[in-house]
Amino acid sequence: MRSLLVVALSALVPLSARALEISPLSVSVPAVPAHAELWLANPAGTPWTGQARLYRWEQDGDQERLQADDTLVVSPAQLRIAPGQRQRLRVVRLGAAPAAAEQGYRLVISPGADASADATRVSLPVFLEPQAPAAPSSRLRVALAGGPSAPLLRLYNDGDGHAHLADLVFVDAQGRRHALIDGLAGYVLPRSTRGWPLPARPEGYAGGRFRARLDHAGEADLPAAAGNIAGNAPGGL
CATH class of the missing domain: 2.60.40.10 (Immunoglobulins)
Structure with a gap:
């Protein structure tokens, strides 16, 4: 689970994939409860198949890195959405909430092997909120x-x-x-x-x-x- 995966994030489209609508486009997992959800909708006339994977997201200097991690899980990971139907994805934190600062992850949704040539992967930001009395903020x-x-x-x-x-x-x-x-x-x-x-x-x-x-x-x-x-x-x- 610790193998490093470096991904050019600019190649991952943070919008909706072809024939797939996603809402919301950013996910925050609160300290309590330790889960959040998003919805995928298939408005096309054919089934949409693919998979969902979560990666730890780090910024190392001027580089963006995605790393395999088992702190978060997504369910279901294998996707098949019938025409005109929706699928709920649940993002669940397995361990304790971060102690001090928010942690970043990326949810990567990839079309299956039978997808059309112009189908694309989607990368959505996922944030684990810390156990703190006030909402996290940037400075x-x-x-x-x-x-x-x-x-x-x-x-x-x-x-x-x-x-x-x-x-x-x-x-x-x-x-x-x-x-x-x-x-x-x-x-x-x-x-x-x-x-x-x-x-x-x-x-x-x-x-x-x-x-x-x-x-x-x-x-x-x-x-x-x-x-x-x-x-x-x-x-x-």
């Missing part, structure tokens, strides 16, 4: 790396919950907005760092600020880090 710090020719935006999340980052923009010293990433940029897991390459600018990024929509809320400034952000912060997931 981001931003820094620049990579130099003028290959700038890199690095975000470190020292909160106890994941950060959901969307619609990233740079506001220069004159107040002009420059769109960098439209829509979902990605997630930063607790106690983890993630980087995004930025387009080179003749005047660089000094004197401006980065803004984004965080955790499904309104646009806000990304606060600057006091010092350098390490590629892989200690105490990560």
